[in-house]
Amino acid sequence: MKKLVVATGNPGKLREIQEYLTDLVVELHLKPDSLEIEETGTTFVENACIKASQVAKALGEWAIADDSGLEVEALNGAPGIYSARYARSDRERIDRLLEELGDSTNRQARFVCAIAIARPDGAIAASVEGICPGEILYTPCGTSGFGYDPIFYVPEEKQTFAQMKPEIKRKISHRGKAFEKLIPQLLRIGDW
Ligand code: ITT
Numbered sequence: 763m764k765k766l767v768v769a770t771g772n773p774g775k776l777r778e779i780q781e782y783l784t785d786l787v788v789e790l791h792l793k794p795d796s797l798e799i800e801e802t803g804t805t806f807v808e809n810a811c812i813k814a815s816q817v818a819k820a821l822g823e824w825a826i827a828d829d830s831g832l833e834v835e836a837l838n839g840a841p842g843i844y845s846a847r848y849a850r851s852d853r854e855r856i857d858r859l860l861e862e863l864g865d866s867t868n869r870q871a872r873f874v875c876a877i878a879i880a881r882p883d884g885a886i887a888a889s890v891e892g893i894c895p896g897e898i899l900y901t902p903c904g905t906s907g908f909g910y911d912p913i914f915y916v917p918e919e920k921q922t923f924a925q926m927k928p929e930i931k932r933k934i935s936h937r938g939k940a941f942e943k944l945i946p947q948l949l950r951i952g953d954w
Contacts, residue, residue, distance in 0.1 A: 774908025819884035892939025
């Protein structure tokens with residue numbers, strides 16, 4: 763059975779990534795905490811490739827990485843690739859975003875997720891991107907999920923990511939859209 767290292771230190775992401783991979787015949791391993799990768803790219807895809815490639819090379823195993831974030835229209839796309847670096851905790855990141863947005867009536871936003879898979883030598887075998895449009899609420903709502911979920915409202919579902927059943931978020935989210943593209947590519951690449 764092929765080993766695949768999940769190159770993330772974010773437990774919320776890890777939970778979701780594991781769910782998408784349950785049907786593959788693959789042995790999932792965790793990236794050791796001591797192996798930290800600097801995100802020096804300027805796009806989500808670049809950062810996902812950097813993380814997957816460096817972790818794969820360091821461990822000599824296949825690796826999968828996710829780089830994701832929230833782009834807010836009225837903030838010219840911020841926090842974007844800096845979503846994790848926006849403040850120290852999920853609560854502080856949400857507070858900062860709501861403060862920066864103030865009472866702006868343009869609440870349009872989108873979550874973006876790039877996923878990359880690297881071979882044991884670090885070469886990228888596949889990379890994809892998924893997008894989920896939505897709106898930023900004025901106050902947080904809901905307790906499921908992680909990160910910015912409580913302020914991200916999806917009009918089609920009439921609820922935030924943090925109010926959704928996990929199986930709904932799993933299907934419609936930026937990560938869900940990315941995995942929808944990734945799985946067929948993965949199946950073509952190797953015997954998972
Ligand atoms: P790794 O790089 O170790 O995977 P990270 O948290 O640093 O973990 P990113 O650089 O990709 O990951 O930052 C993603 C940020 O966007 C982070 O603050 C998340 O909370 C947020 N985010 C990404 N996907 C999300 C989702 O589905 N729901 C809520 N917030 C999300």
